[in-house]
Amino acid sequence: MAILQIKNLHVSVETEQGSKEILKGVDLTIRSGETHAIMGPNGSGKSTLAYTIAGHPKYTVTEGEILLDGENVLDMSVDERARAGLFLAMQYPVEIPGVSVSNFLRTAKTAIDGVAPAIRPWIGEVRDAMSNLKMDSDFTERNVNEGFSGGEKKRHEILQLELLKPQFAVLDETDSGLDVDALRIVSEGVNRAKQANGFGVLLITHYTRILNYIKPDFVHVFVAGKIAEEGGPELAARLEAEGYDRYVKA
Amino acid sequence: MTEAIIRPGSTGHSHGGAEIPLQTRSERLRSANPGDHIAIDGRDEQWRYLDQLRLAGLDTNVLTDAATELVFTAPSEFDLTLVDAKDDLFGTAGLPEDITSANAWAAANKASKITLTGEASEPAILKIADIKADRAAHIIINSKTHSRGTVIIDHTGDAKLAEVVEIIVGDESQLTVVSIQDWNDDAVHTSAQFARIGRNAKLKHIVVSLGGKTVRVTPTAEFTAPGSEVEMLGLYFADAGQHLEHRSYVDHAVANCKSRVTYKGALQGKGAHTVWVGDVLIRKAAEGTDTYELNRNLLLTDGARADSVPNLEIETGEIEGAGHASASGRFDDEQLFYLQARGINELDARRLVVRGFLNEIIQQIGIESIEQRLNEAIEHELTRSNH
Numbered sequence: 223m224a225i226l227q228i229k230n231l232h233v234s235v236e237t238e239q240g241s242k243e244i245l246k247g248v249d250l251t252i253r254s255g256e257t258h259a260i261m262g263p264n265g266s267g268k269s270t271l272a273y274t275i276a277g278h279p280k281y282t283v284t285e286g287e288i289l290l291d292g293e294n295v296l297d298m299s300v301d302e303r304a305r306a307g308l309f310l311a312m313q314y315p316v317e318i319p320g321v322s323v324s325n326f327l328r329t330a331k332t333a334i335d336g337v338a339p340a341i342r343p344w345i346g347e348v349r350d351a352m353s354n355l356k357m358d359s360d361f362t363e364r365n366v367n368e369g370f371s372g373g374e375k376k377r378h379e380i381l382q383l384e385l386l387k388p389q390f391a392v393l394d395e396t397d398s399g400l401d402v403d404a405l406r407i408v409s410e411g412v413n414r415a416k417q418a419n420g421f422g423v424l425l426i427t428h429y430t431r432i433l434n435y436i437k438p439d440f441v442h443v444f445v446a447g448k449i450a451e452e453g454g455p456e457l458a459a460r461l462e463a464e465g466y467d468r469y470v471k472a
Numbered sequence: 473m474t475e476a477i478i479r480p481g482s483t484g485h486s487h488g489g490a491e492i493p494l495q496t497r498s499e500r501l502r503s504a505n506p507g508d509h510i511a512i513d514g515r516d517e518q519w520r521y522l523d524q525l526r527l528a529g530l531d532t533n534v535l536t537d538a539a540t541e542l543v544f545t546a547p548s549e550f551d552l553t554l555v556d557a558k559d560d561l562f563g564t565a566g567l568p569e570d571i572t573s574a575n576a577w578a579a580a581n582k583a584s585k586i587t588l589t590g591e592a593s594e595p596a597i598l599k600i601a602d603i604k605a606d607r608a609a610h611i612i613i614n615s616k617t618h619s620r621g622t623v624i625i626d627h628t629g630d631a632k633l634a635e636v637v638e639i640i641v642g643d644e645s646q647l648t649v650v651s652i653q654d655w656n657d658d659a660v661h662t663s664a665q666f667a668r669i670g671r672n673a674k675l676k677h678i679v680v681s682l683g684g685k686t687v688r689v690t691p692t693a694e695f696t697a698p699g700s701e702v703e704m705l706g707l708y709f710a711d712a713g714q715h716l717e718h719r720s721y722v723d724h725a726v727a728n729c730k731s732r733v734t735y736k737g738a739l740q741g742k743g744a745h746t747v748w749v750g751d752v753l754i755r756k757a758a759e760g761t762d763t764y765e766l767n768r769n770l771l772l773t774d775g776a777r778a779d780s781v782p783n784l785e786i787e788t789g790e791i792e793g794a795g796h797a798s799a800s801g802r803f804d805d806e807q808l809f810y811l812q813a814r815g816i817n818e819l820d821a822r823r824l825v826v827r828g829f830l831n832e833i834i835q836q837i838g839i840e841s842i843e844q845r846l847n848e849a850i851e852h853e854l855t856r857s858n859h
Contacts, residue, residue: 299817300809301816329816386814
């Protein structure tokens with residue numbers, strides 16, 4: 223049983239007008255096997271939270287801490303965090319020209335595990351995971367994210383989630399840009415990986431649509447850099463009906 | 473970043489610098505006599521990116537012929553002879569267009585002439601290693617009609633060398649010429665390489681520049697009969713203090729030929745400087761021409777500079793296509809973040825990105841021993857950058 227704790231997290235970014243505080247004291251605890259949905263209007267800081275957990279250099283933590291099983295995550299480099307078991311499925315994965323998906327996946331797996339995977343079982347594992355996500359087998363020969371459609375990029379992120387088996391998965395607007403079929407396939411991938419590996423999920427979304435497929439245990443409403451309200455799945459239903467207006471105006 | 477495509481029907485076009493070239497590329501002086509060329513002047517387009525002092529006298533000193541210092545190993549389809557100006561092919565591929573190549577031409581009385589007959593499955597290798605200072609070399613490579621093979625000119629060790637390479641690609645032949653500049657850190661090297669391409673022939677010309685303080689390679693390809701093709705590939709990796717300059721020129725003098733020029737380079741360290749100038753001339757007679765040239769540079773650190781100038785002159789609208797692309801960009805930190813977020817450490821992540829960037833060229837070389845050597849060299853460069 224692993225535990226990810228976020229305590230009184232304050233985060234700033236540098237802008238042309240100087241330093242701007244985006245997160246203003248976030249408290250959140252996620253345990254293995256739990257699914258937490260973070261919902262909120264655009265600009266509320268949801269993605270900042272995701273990228274801060276992963277360690278993107280653009281974001282500066284000015285106060286608070288992030289602990290993974292008691293270890294200080296903020297002291298770790300980006301790759302150390304990944305090796306410690308944190309995974310971020312990105313909203314806008316970047317292209318890496320000239321680097322094939324198969325090379326990338328094998329390199330990442332080797333880095334995460336500390337040893338190269340045995341070739342035959344690994345190839346089988348990749349093939350099965352791709353087939354589950356309805357990806358063509360020639361996908362592995364393409365360059366990472368180069369020329370991928372929006373749906374292909376998201377499937378590729380979830381493919382990595384299945385193969386890299388983290389302790390905690392942060393899904394940053396994984397539902398954006400997906401049609402109904404792709405949303406279902408991607409969501410099933412998340413559920414399958416979660417069932418197999420029992421990780422905790424932090425699901426960041428603007429819409430309640432994905433929650434029909436990935437059932438949250440907890441819902442947190444994120445407004446202006448803080449959690450404004452917390453509850454169970456019923457809170458998502460209320461947001462669906464009422465929107466975020468009452469929080470924004472308050 | 474600039475991208476541009478010139479479509480059939482458009483006329484004269486060139487860009488890349490603030491000034492307009494004073495002459496069309498075809499009007500540049502050609503002479504084997506050093507006295508005909510003016511001394512190097514930074515205002516001259518040919519020399520605007522290179523400080524004359526970096527040539528360490530290759531333009532002004534009296535040079536000595538290095539012919540006897542070259543080492544040749546090749547399968548039986550190749551033949552090496554030392555020839556002089558009386559040889560049928562001497563001076564037929566091109567004449568010097570700048571003072572260093574004219575200086576080399578004047579000094580190298582003997583040319584090392586490599587003749588390819590038949591189909592060779594193994595490459596010929598001309599080793600130019602640890603050449604003494606102020607040397608000149610003249611090399612002639614001729615692929616006979618219907619022949620097929622590869623010649624590698626492998627430059628290593630110390631050198632102060634001005635070189636001329638003539639490449640005569642026979643009708644219906646397929647020739648690959650690889651010029652590797654893997655010199656020691658202090659080496660100074662200029663190499664003017666002229667290719668004259670016969671009917672239905674194909675030349676693959678590959679330039680790999682890794683080592684040397686100052687390296688300037690100027691490959692020229694001229695089509696003389698229709699149905700032919702040239703593929704010019706270049707790869708370079710410049711470290712602190714290195715100047716690596718490549719100027720390619722494709723002369724579409726006749727109809728229905730195809731050219732592809734693809735140069736890619738990585739730079740790192742203070743004062744690392746690369747230059748790529750790609751001239752393409754499509755003459756009035758060259759209807760049906762299909763040409764594309766591309767240069768990309770990846771700047772890995774601050775303090776490095778990449779100049780990239782494509783020039784396309786078009787004298788006929790009746791062409792298949794003509795385009796060029798040029799882009800120089802900094803290492804993308806978002807790529808680094810993405811890879812690190814998958815557990816890959818920073819050095820390995822940089823390695824993946826740079827290898828990926830250069831792969832487009834490496835994969836097209838098609839010679840396993842060179843691909844392997846390049847991979848090792850890139851690995852070495854990247855490890856160096858970590859210190």
